[in-house]
Amino acid sequence: MAAHTSQSVAKAAGDDVENDVAARGRSRRTDSDSGNRGGDRGGKGASGFRRAVGTHWYAWAMVAPVVLVLGVIIGWPLVRGVYLSLTDATERNVSRTIGVRHIEATYEFVGLDNYVSVLSDPVFLQRLVWTVVWTVACVSITFTLGLVLANMLNRDFRGRAAYRMALILPWAVPGFVSVFAWRFLFNRDNGILNKILDGGGIAAIPWLDDPTWAKFSVVAVNVWLGVPFMMVALLGGLQSIPGELYEAAEMDGASSWQRFRHITLPGLRSVSMTVILLSTIWTFNMFPVIFLLTRGGPGDSTEILVTQAFREAFIASPRDFAASATWGVLILLLLMIFALVYRRSLRKQGEVW
Amino acid sequence: MRRGIAATALVATLALAATACGGDDKDAAGGTKAGGELSGTVTWWDTANDAEKASFQKLAEAFTAKHPKVTVKYVNVPYGDAQNKVKNAFSSGSDAPDVIRADVGWVADFASLGYLDEVPADMAKKVDAEFLPQAAASGKFEGKTYAVPQVIDTLGLFYNKKMLADAGVQPPKTLEEVKTAAAAIKAKTGKAGLYLRGDDSYWFLPLIYGEGGDLVDAKNKTVTVDNEAGVKAFKTARDLVASGAAVTNATDGYANMQTAFKTGEAAMMINGPWAVADTYAGDQFKDKANLGVAAVPAGSAKAGAPQGGHDLAVYAGSKNTAAAHAFVEYMTSQEVQVQSAKELSLLPTRTAAYEQPDVKSSEMVQFFKPAVDKAVERAWIPENGSLFEPLKVEYTKAITGASSPEDAAKSAGVEFRKILKGWK
Numbered sequence: 001m002a003a004h005t006s007q008s009v010a011k012a013a014g015d016d017v018e019n020d021v022a023a024r025g026r027s028r029r030t031d032s033d034s035g036n037r038g039g040d041r042g043g044k045g046a047s048g049f050r051r052a053v054g055t056h057w058y059a060w061a062m063v064a065p066v067v068l069v070l071g072v073i074i075g076w077p078l079v080r081g082v083y084l085s086l087t088d089a090t091e092r093n094v095s096r097t098i099g100v101r102h103i104e105a106t107y108e109f110v111g112l113d114n115y116v117s118v119l120s121d122p123v124f125l126q127r128l129v130w131t132v133v134w135t136v137a138c139v140s141i142t143f144t145l146g147l148v149l150a151n152m153l154n155r156d157f158r159g160r161a162a163y164r165m166a167l168i169l170p171w172a173v174p175g176f177v178s179v180f181a182w183r184f185l186f187n188r189d190n191g192i193l194n195k196i197l198d199g200g201g202i203a204a205i206p207w208l209d210d211p212t213w214a215k216f217s218v219v220a221v222n223v224w225l226g227v228p229f230m231m232v233a234l235l236g237g238l239q240s241i242p243g244e245l246y247e248a249a250e251m252d253g254a255s256s257w258q259r260f261r262h263i264t265l266p267g268l269r270s271v272s273m274t275v276i277l278l279s280t281i282w283t284f285n286m287f288p289v290i291f292l293l294t295r296g297g298p299g300d301s302t303e304i305l306v307t308q309a310f311r312e313a314f315i316a317s318p319r320d321f322a323a324s325a326t327w328g329v330l331i332l333l334l335l336m337i338f339a340l341v342y343r344r345s346l347r348k349q350g351e352v353w
Numbered sequence: 354m355r356r357g358i359a360a361t362a363l364v365a366t367l368a369l370a371a372t373a374c375g376g377d378d379k380d381a382a383g384g385t386k387a388g389g390e391l392s393g394t395v396t397w398w399d400t401a402n403d404a405e406k407a408s409f410q411k412l413a414e415a416f417t418a419k420h421p422k423v424t425v426k427y428v429n430v431p432y433g434d435a436q437n438k439v440k441n442a443f444s445s446g447s448d449a450p451d452v453i454r455a456d457v458g459w460v461a462d463f464a465s466l467g468y469l470d471e472v473p474a475d476m477a478k479k480v481d482a483e484f485l486p487q488a489a490a491s492g493k494f495e496g497k498t499y500a501v502p503q504v505i506d507t508l509g510l511f512y513n514k515k516m517l518a519d520a521g522v523q524p525p526k527t528l529e530e531v532k533t534a535a536a537a538i539k540a541k542t543g544k545a546g547l548y549l550r551g552d553d554s555y556w557f558l559p560l561i562y563g564e565g566g567d568l569v570d571a572k573n574k575t576v577t578v579d580n581e582a583g584v585k586a587f588k589t590a591r592d593l594v595a596s597g598a599a600v601t602n603a604t605d606g607y608a609n610m611q612t613a614f615k616t617g618e619a620a621m622m623i624n625g626p627w628a629v630a631d632t633y634a635g636d637q638f639k640d641k642a643n644l645g646v647a648a649v650p651a652g653s654a655k656a657g658a659p660q661g662g663h664d665l666a667v668y669a670g671s672k673n674t675a676a677a678h679a680f681v682e683y684m685t686s687q688e689v690q691v692q693s694a695k696e697l698s699l700l701p702t703r704t705a706a707y708e709q710p711d712v713k714s715s716e717m718v719q720f721f722k723p724a725v726d727k728a729v730e731r732a733w734i735p736e737n738g739s740l741f742e743p744l745k746v747e748y749t750k751a752i753t754g755a756s757s758p759e760d761a762a763k764s765a766g767v768e769f770r771k772i773l774k775g776w777k
Contacts, residue, residue: 091466096444098467099670188602189609189618209551209603211755297552298603299750314437316772317462317739 078332085114085325091318107322114326123308128334131284131304134215138222138283143276145223146230151264153231154238164235171228179292182221183208186293211301214294218302222289226282230275237271238264277342281335305331392422393673395680398439398450400432400663404631408696416683423676432456436738443468443668451671452680455500457491457662458737464494465735470667470674472498476682487730488702492664494733500664501685502702504693506625507728508559508658509721510647513637516542516620517645524647528563528589531621531650535598538620548610548619549593551601551752554744556623558659561586562729563652568740569769571732575777578744579766582654587751587758589652594752603749611635623649625661629698629717646720660728662702694718700725736772743768 053060087107095105118124153164170178185193186207194204207217241263249259287306290296296303296311303311305327313324395416401409410427417425428450430438436459442449443463455463463469472480477498480489484502492500512524520541522534535546550556561567566582569575577583593599600619602609611628613619615635624632629644638644649658665684667677683689690701691709698717701707712718731737744765751761770776 091440091444096467097446097670098443099446099668099672101467101669103467183605187605187609190612206603208605209753214603294604297746297749298753299755300746301755311742315739315742317436317440317736318466319440 081325081328084322085329086111087322088113089321089325091321094321110322114322115330118323118326118330124330127303127305127308130215130302134219134222134302134304135280135283137219138226138286139276139279141219141223142226142230142279143272145227146234146275147268147272149227149231150234150238151260153235167231168228170224171232175225175288176292178225179221179289182217182224183293186217208294209298211298214298214302218290218293221293222283222286225289226279230279233271233275234268237268241267273346277339280338284335284338285331305334390422391420391676391679393676394424394426395452395673395676396426396428396450397452397454397680397684398428398430398435399454400430400435400456401454402432402627402631404634405627405693405697405699408693412689412692413680413684416680419683420676420679423680425680439463440468443670446670449668449670451673451677452665452667452684454503454663455666456738457502457660457664457733458731458741460492460500460664460666461494461733462735462738463666464497464499468669469499470669470671470678472501472667472681473678476501476678483704484702485704485725487660487725487728488662490730491660491662491733492666494735500666501681503663503665503685504626504690504699505660505662505702505725506627506700507660507721507725508556508623508625508649509724510621510649511614511624511628511632512621512645512647513614513617514643514645515637516544516617520620524645525621525650526647526656527651528593531593532596532598534621539597542620544617545600545613545619546621547593547599548613548622549590549599549601549752550606550610550623551590551594551749552603552606552745554741554748555659555661557586557590557744557748558729559623559649559657560589560652562657562659563650563654564589565652565654567729568744569732569734569773569776571734573777574773574775576766576769576773578769579762583765584758584762585653587748587761590748590752591754591758595754601752603753626698626700626717626721630696646717648724657729658724660725660730662700734773739772740769743772 086109088110089105089107093105093107096103149167153160153167185191188194188204188206188209191207193207198204206213208214245263245267246259249263254262284304285306286304287310290302290304290307291310294302296307309324309327309331312320312327397413399406399409399413406429410429413425413427417423435453436456439450439453439455439459440463443466460469471477472492480492480498480501485505488502488505489498492498492502510524516538517524517534520534520538522537523530525531525534531547538544538546558568561578561583564582564585566577566580566586568578570577594601600613610619610622610624611631614622614624615632615637617637632638632644633641648656650656665681667674667681671677685702687701687703687706687709690699690703690706691711693699694701694706694709694715695711698715700718700721701712706712707718707722747756747761747765747768750756751758756764
């Protein structure tokens with residue numbers, strides 16, 4: 001029975017997909033039709049384009065500022081970063097203005113040298129492995145917890161609003177404040193966590209002093225910071241699942257696990273796919289948690305790719321801008337590859353995204 | 354549009370350059386600085402700690418009494434973030450301070466990047482003649498003077514006299530004695546013997562000097578952190594913690610160290626004169642006489658502590674260099690130094706200041722002066738400050754047992770050679 005329900009859900013979803021594709025196809029056809037018509041009427045292709053611009057000039061005008069701003073604040077730094085990663089720019093040879101004196105840039109183009117040296121350094125692989133472990137651990141735990149909490153909060157019970165508020169709170173507090181608060185809690189000698197453990201007769205745990213515990217601690221804090229977002233997004237997803245489906249399943253005698261497995265999860269799919277992608281990208285680049293909690297330590301055991309890039313640019317002296325840009329470009333490439341693979345796997349599952 | 358701005362900026366720059374030159378000439382020729390014609394605002398970024406900052410702010414703002422038209426803007430920048438903040442401000446030029454309090458290890462770095470204004474010739478002569486020579490050396494780069502030493506310091510062994518007496522031990526002179534003393538203290542009081550800071554490699558220096566080693570040999574352009582003495586130093590650090598003689602932390606070490614020592618959780622710590630004012634605020638030291646200071650314990654070769662301290666330097670891009678230099682001269686003057694020695698137990702850098710009664714009567718100054726005279730002078734190279742970061746990583750790993758002393762020394766050497774390109 002349950003199987004039947006799930007099939008019908010899947011079928012319904014499939015229908016939706018088909019409809020969607022069809023609709024898009026139709027609209028695309030309509031566009032090109034009108035383009036052709038315009039072309040026919042004007043007689044030339046170029047005037048078709050001019051006509052399209054003429055008809056939709058306001059759309060272009062609306063979009064232009066956004067394109068411009070994005071180009072300036074994202075495009076230009078990106079291009080510049082890629083360029084810097086191909087040079088030997090450091091603090092000593094970039095152009096700078098010191099009061100009345102202007103010092104010209106003297107760095108040179110060195111091709112792929114920076115990439116060769118970063119990739120041939122064992123440090124890169126170490127950081128990459130831990131970054132992946134950190135991302136997977138954080139995202140999976142955050143998602144699971146968020147899903148459980150969202151399900152719990154999706155029921156009717158007394159004080160629901162209060163619980164929701166309480167669970168959203170970590171998100172409302174600025175990230176660095178939370179991280180500093182946790183840093184106090186984790187302090188081995190004077191932190192509250194160890195004081196509580198001590199009261200229970202348990203030896204102090206070196207939260208941030210032992211590589212393994214430090215890794216555990218950074219993951220815990222990041223999960224704490226990330227759960228509210230997951231919860232809210234999934235709660236939204238849950239509320240968009242029609243109640244009739246559950247009613248029908250219940251009538252058919254489906255157990256609560258079966259309902260969760262065959263209605264909730266498929267119903268949440270598009271939301272969860274999106275939040276997992278977002279959360280992965282954020283966690284991969286989660287600078288503040290690591291930097292403020294452990295500074296990558298003890299030693300360099302919790303250093304992720306982004307904090308390493310920061311280290312190259314801002315801690316070593318002279319600041320090595322080229323090496324930092326190289327790390328940045330590599331991080332971007334990794335995330336782009338991840339997003340492409342992710343998208344492809346979604347496509348295979350029939351998800352249009 | 355951009356060209357317009359550039360042109361305006363150019364004109365403004367030329368105008369400023371012209372006035373700046375004029376100002377300099379006047380200073381050099383007439384020495385009219387004391388005449389009170391100085392005006393404008395001098396922004397000072399100070400890195401003093403929480404216990405010291407109120408004193409410094411008061412001293413700094415008193416500059417206005419001498420030069421009524423000059424406003425001093427005091428900004429306290431926490432020491433840990435300061436090097437980065439200063440660099441950001443200096444390289445962008447916007448909101449940059451006129452005067453900074455720079456750790457002695459930063460001066461060569463900032464000067465080599467062109468960020469610092471040379472100290473005026475008359476003042477530079479005074480620095481050579483009237484200041485402790487090892488302090489004066491820290492303000493120089495390639496033979497020119499870029500900074501005036503404000504305070505000088507070194508590390509010493511702070512101990513809780515009562516706790517040591519209760520355990521029936523003398524202040525230890527060597528690390529071996531530290532171990533025996535710590536065992537006695539543990540047995541008698543249940544508290545830790547020594548707190549050894551594990552999250553900052555500056556605290557590693559006494560250990561490596563103690564074995565007769567050093568981080569680098571600047572004369573021969575050689576990295577020495579990974580030689581035999583270096584490995585031994587990493588071993589000593591690990592041994593102190595593993596044997597239970599010392600406790601440590603890999604994060605928030607300074608705060609934890611101060612808390613442990615002030616509350617009597619640890620009987621000894623290695624720290625510098627800057628910590629004295631804060632330590633006196635602790636429960637254990639309500640009676641100031643309970644605080645004792647001795648030379649850092651010796652390793653197998655000798656006892657050695659690094660020479661540290663802070664210099665005052667003027668930003669090369671400052672719009673008000675004349676007033677800024679006058680401010681530096683004032684802040685490093687004898688009266689100000691004597692004042693900070695009296696209030697904060699900080700060590701003056703002027704030779705003559707040590708003859709003043711207020712300085713002579715300060716027990717801490719009396720202890721630290723001979724220690725400073727014997728302190729190991731570091732290599733004043735631009736990379737000086739950047740060596741500490743990779744060293745910190747390895748030191749923390751070694752002291753917490755995350756990597757072996759041999760590996761830690763080796764990796765530190767590898768990282769050092771990446772920074773010091775072309776060194777052996």
